[in-house]
Amino acid sequence: MTKRVLLGQFMHETNTFCQRLTDETAFRGFYCHQDDAVLSALADTENEVAGFADIARAEGWELITPVATFATPGGPVTQPAWHAFGERILTAAREAGPFDAVLLSLHGAMVLEDGTDGDARLVRELRAILGQKPIFAVTLDLHANLDPKMANDANIILSYKTFPHVDMRETGRRAAGLLRRMLARPPVRARTLVRKPAMITLPEGGRTDREPMLGLMAQAQALTEMHPAILDISLNAGFSFADVPEIGPSVSVVHLGAAQIAEQIADTLCKAMWDERDANQEAVLTPQEAAAAAASHSAGEHDGPLVLADISDNPGDGAYADSTALLAALLEGGGSDILFGALHDPESVLAAQAAGKGNTLALSLGGKSDPAFGGAPLQLHARVEHLGDGRFVCGGPMWKGVSQSAGPSALLRIDGIKVLVTSHATQALDLEIFRSNAVDPAAMRVVALKSTQHFRAAYAPIASGILLVDGGGLASPRLDRLEYWRVPRPVHPLDPP
Structure with missing residues (x-):
């Protein structure tokens, strides 16, 4: 039967x-x-x-x-x-x-x-x-x-x-x-x-x-x-x-x-x-340290990009994906040929759509959800390089073949940095989120992502190196910034053993 x-x-x-x-x-x-x-x-x-x-x-x-x-x-x-x-x-x-x-x-x-x-x-x-x-x-x-x-x-x-x-x-x-x-x-x-x-x-x-x-x-x-x-x-x-x-x-x-x-x-x-509760963990850089590493990175023709992962602003951990600390540091001293994203800012996407592809506009970018977690909005000028609907099909090992949407999106150029801005908070764990917006991460000197670990499945094969960054976002590993009221106590690491 x-x-x-x-x-x-x-x-x-x-x-x-x-x-x-x-x-x-x-x-x-x-x-x-x-x-x-x-x-x-x-x-x-x-x-x-x-x-x-x-x-x-x-x-x-x-x-x-x-x-x-x-x-x-x-x-x-x-x-x-x-x-x-x-x-x-x-x-x-x-x-x-x-x-x-x-x-x-x-x-x-x-x-x-x-x-x-x-x-x-x-x-x-x-x-x-x-x-x-x-x-x-x-x-x-x-x-x-x-x-x-x-x-x-x-x-x-x-x-x-x-x-x-x-x-x-x-x-x-x-x-x-x-x-x-x-x-x-x-x-x-x-x-x-x-x-x-x-x-x-x-x-x-x-x-x-x-x-x-x-x-x-x-x-x-x-x-x-x-x-x-x-x-x-x-x-x-x-x-x-x-x-x-x-x-x-x-x-x-x-x-x-x-x-x-x-x-x-x-x-x-x-x-x-x-x-294993206190096992050694991979080093995590400040935004300024990450920008210095980016500035000094010299990619050869076949080396692949240096990948910077802001683990603190990962929307895959429920962070707002609009913190600006790492972007600000890269703009100040990270050099050029950098891809950054995905930054969640529906207002800026709408402004880019109104300006139109190929035009330059003044923006208050990012930092709108809660500036206490990762920095205030950046006041800057950006050129609209691409406008898209945000739809893509995952091509990497994680979720291969699954159709997703980051919502209406805009690829902006700010000095030497291309910034992907999206209407939905979306973790850039797959190369196709960028490729669907007319930019190939593999062709960039530096790629800065808002992701903790999932990105490695798709980006590790193309990266010449990977560095973790704490930009002060809501998902920072510094749990002492959060107040827990409902968890059973005592609990590690909030209480002594």
Whole structure:
């Protein structure tokens, strides 16, 4: 008999310190597909939905796909946005059943306007509607702030194992593959156990291209292979820019009737996380130091650009993406042949459109969201080099094939610097965000990005070097600038051990 599976994707990483609420428009502006369009848009991309579809096609499952949507990280998700997408999935559960299983692609760090966990709410309400019969499989981002109580309602909970997240599709396959095993062996059911150490996050957000995360992941893999009843172990780094009770790293262990072994494994890995809580991190420069490095960089014909990554103003962490400290330093002393972006400033895009391509205009650029985080607006003159609609298709390892939008955009030239200005806050993790706006990052001497780690998947292969910068934005690693009221205490690094 054909298995009927409810498939939904509703993803947001919420920075509760960000004053820019995430509304329905933010989801629809980035990507939003409904009903039959879900699979036609995502089935051949590097996305969890594609991984779900790979297994579903092979098994002949009937998929019901009410919605797949994602919004750039930002402030809390509004109630109308929840109603538009969360309720759409719940309505399908009520009206399109019965179902043998549920596949959900969530982030794991969604916070609603009322401060509650949006991911846990969706799983809990789905279980209340569908009852205990369907098997639930949930995929999460590696930066989930996972509420252990989600395991009361979801049988299978697993996460990406890479940062940059280049295994989205594979994660979908893993989850659907475990679901396939459960559907083939009723009444055998997997369960998930979750444990959390008392930490805000792992060093460097758990980047998986260096220690300590490399070692932690290897340890988790070895433990998985050691016990046949252990189906998956996921390590979540947590998301530090959220003042929520469920904050912090976690270990989730998917098992078949091996709760005691799962507990031992989770406790072992939580201790390993704790032991690495103060591991060495890559050096981070000031904007002035970064500008000096840019000025001294001499790129040969085949060397590739020097990449500067302002980790503090990364919209992928919910920062405003309009801080000006690094741009100001580069204008003052970084030299020429520099590409900077993407800077979020809808007002400046409108002004550039009014001026027209090829013309020069006076601008108050950037710094409009909160000058306390990364600097005030810059008063300057800029030449409009290109105007675009902001649409592009990712070509790099992360989200390859996924269509996205940065909103109406303008490429401006300010002295020796080209600045990409966008209407939507969008992380420049893919080369195509620039190429779609008539500039090739690989041809520039220096590229300055607002990104923490994801950019490495696409930019490391073309870069002659990479330097990290703290421009004072909302996502600065200096957590002492933020006030946490709702997190469990004591917690590292806010409190002494």
